[in-house]
Amino acid sequence: RKEVEQDPGPFNVPEGATVAFNCTYSNSASQSFFWYRQDCRKEPKLLMSVYSSGNEDGRFTAQLNRASQYISLLIRDSKLSDSATYLCVVRLDDKIIFGKGTRLHILP
Amino acid sequence: DTGVSQDPRHKITKRGQNVTFRCDPISEHNRLYWYRQTLGQGPEFLTYFQNEAQLEKSRLLSDRFSAERPKGSFSTLEIQRTEQGDSAMYLCASSLLPYSEAFFGQGTRLTVV
Numbered sequence: 102r103k104e105v106e107q108d109p110g111p112f113n114v115p116e117g118a119t120v121a122f123n124c125t126y127s128n129s130a131s132q133s134f135f136w137y138r139q140d141c142r143k144e145p146k147l148l149m150s151v152y153s154s155g156n157e158d159g160r161f162t163a164q165l166n167r168a169s170q171y172i173s174l175l176i177r178d179s180k181l182s183d184s185a186t187y188l189c190v191v192r193l194d195d196k197i198i199f200g201k202g203t204r205l206h207i208l209p
Numbered sequence: 210d211t212g213v214s215q216d217p218r219h220k221i222t223k224r225g226q227n228v229t230f231r232c233d234p235i236s237e238h239n240r241l242y243w244y245r246q247t248l249g250q251g252p253e254f255l256t257y258f259q260n261e262a263q264l265e266k267s268r269l270l271s272d273r274f275s276a277e278r279p280k281g282s283f284s285t286l287e288i289q290r291t292e293q294g295d296s297a298m299y300l301c302a303s304s305l306l307p308y309s310e311a312f313f314g315q316g317t318r319l320t321v322v
Contacts, residue, residue, distance in 0.1 A: 199251040
């Protein structure tokens with residue numbers, strides 16, 4: 102089993118739609134969780150941290166379920182500029198473990 | 210700019226040549242990471258430093274690869290006798306704490322011809 106697994110994608114959704122990304126992690130001792138966004142041929146950029154209580158930043162909502170070892174990201178009212186690859190990232194001690202990413206295409 | 214910086218941004222080299230990349234982390238970050246990323250894949254871990262100590266190396270890091278962080282500040286990644294399979298984006302990241310968010314440089318895109 103891979104350490105961090107994400108939906109393979111790509112997701113092609115119309116502008117204005119709601120998009121949900123899912124991620125699971127294998128090590129229950131994992132300590133912190135993040136979503137990164139990566140544009141084509143650019144570096145990953147931190148989108149948001151993920152907390153057990155759930156957190157929201159504008160149109161973006163992240164959730165963590167430690168019991169199920171599951172992380173989600175919801176994007177509401179999607180914009181063309183949301184088109185990118187979304188990477189699920191888990192930290193365990195000093196390790197930074199990435200999923201393969203899910204590519205999102207927002208269609209006009 | 211106080212973010213992570215990498216140099217050069219692009220490098221084209223002939224197979225068999227040696228290349229060296231540099232990473233300057235965020236100044237107060239004592240943890241520095243090197244990753245490699247190929248098209249359509251997530252970043253793959255290569256190695257990391259806590260201050261000047263190299264604490265872990267991936268099995269991806271063959272004996273042609275070496276990394277240093279001599280004074281616990283900037284780091285270099287050298288690839289000797291480059292092969293076409295080394296073509297990738299090499300990303301550097303730094304973080305302050307073991308479980309805190311990491312910040313990435315813009316990467317060095319290596320093309321081996």
